[in-house]
Amino acid sequence: MPTASSEPERLLVAIQHPAHVHFYRHAIRELEADHEISIVVRDSEVATDLLDAYGFEYDVIGRSASGVRLLAAQGLYEARMLRRARAFEPDVMTAIGGSAVAHVARAVGAKSVVFTDTEHAALTNKLMAPFADEIWTPECFHADFGAKQVRYPGYHELAYLHPDRFTPDESIREDVGLGSDEEYVVLRLVSWEASHDAGAGGIDDVGDVVDRLEATGVRVLITAEGDLPSRVRNRQVDIEPHRMHDLLAGASLFVGEGATMAAESAVLGTPAVYVNTLRMGYTDELEARYGLLYNCQGSFRHRMALDVAESILSGEEDRDWESARERLLDEKVDTTDVILGALTGDGSY
Structure with missing residues (x-):
């Protein structure tokens, strides 16, 4: 378990999928009173719609891609994140999956905190793990990232669907x-x-x-x-x-x-x-x-x-x-x- 330290003042949160909006949104709301937060997003229509629905400000710094265009899109995404991080000067950078965050945080001297629950995201995990400072996973996660891994008794979905956070609207x-x-x-x-x-x-x-x-x-x-x-x-x-x-x-x-x-x-x-x-x-x-x-x-x-x-x-x-x-x-x-x-x-x- 990481040791306690003074609270960071500037946090950069990277969103790459609609589920990531749900995962981070309650934490962002609780932190924004005492921290300056920058949200960057790899654009997808659903992710930006969700950010808009919840009233978050954000910067689109990349586009989703697949196949042969994926490598070029990833390089451009990381370059734009680096530019944003140099301007914002975060103390901590975080993402789910988080290979770009791990790389950019190392370049700008920020701490990288990555969450993952997807073992078969093999390439992302391989690119992320050597550079991330902390990798937080559910206890049931099969892979082992060594001393930097922190296991917790929960699931990503309980960040927003725990009954303390969510009440269904029957309408x-x-x-x-x-x-x-x-x-x-x-x-x-x-x-x-x-x-x-x-x-x-x-x-x-x-x-x-x-x-x-x-x-x-x-x-x-x-x-x-x-x-x-x-x-x-x-x-x-x-x-x-x-x-x-x-x-x-x-x-x-x-x-x-x-x-x-x-x-x-x-x-x-x-x-x-x-x-x-x-x-x-x-x-x-x-x-x-x-x-x-x-x-x-x-x-x-x-x-x-x-x-x-x-x-x-x-x-x-x-x-x-x-x-x-x-x-x-x-x-x-x-x-x-x-x-x-x-x-x-x-x-x-």
Whole structure:
């Protein structure tokens, strides 16, 4: 555990994904009264929409990219971050993943505090680890970064979905046209464009999923990063991104390819069927320790996911989801407290 030190006055926070906005937002609000904070963002429409929705000021210093353009985009992103850091003179720089933050912080003499929960982001982890001062991970994280690694009993999602931080707004039902007692499933499809998703796979046939789930009597609401087949396009929900957690909290089930949204559902007490060839320490633990998430991998993941989903919706898979969530919350911490301790040098939570 890092030793306590005097609180830094200037913090630079780098946002590279919409989930990072949620992760940092409560900590930023608590710190901004006594610290000067600069938020820089690698632009994505959802990330900037979220920053706008929460009233944060920020500077866009890079664009998202994939494939052969990724290396050039990363170089430009780091160059612009270096320029911003030299002007701002931060005491501490922080990010999730954080290879750029680790490099730039070393160049400007700032302390780098990096958070990660994604073992298969191998290239990012390899570029980040030698330069970062502290690497904070959940206890269930499989990889070992040595003496600079700090493990804590929590998940990234508990920085914003811990009950001390989040209360679901049930008006979301009316917003998406649901009846007051209507059961629904959230189906999440990802774009597979992220560098750490290379070679991975998920759902084989979205139409088949919709048909099988709707046959149980529920309504299927789809959130997707790409285009949908025409026959299921009318199931896609159009809500503001910061309302997604309200939708997950009221669902009977989550089925999807995104690990973050699967974990969000699980910590909210909504059982999650995660359909992806990739798995992480937190998806393993949410399944093995709490039974709130079902990992569906391998060649038969599509069929396995549908079988599990049907057994949950029919009541054949009879678990007390709320009790499982209560146990999770009893054993895990509010991750915003972890972030605050890491960024102020307190190290306590």
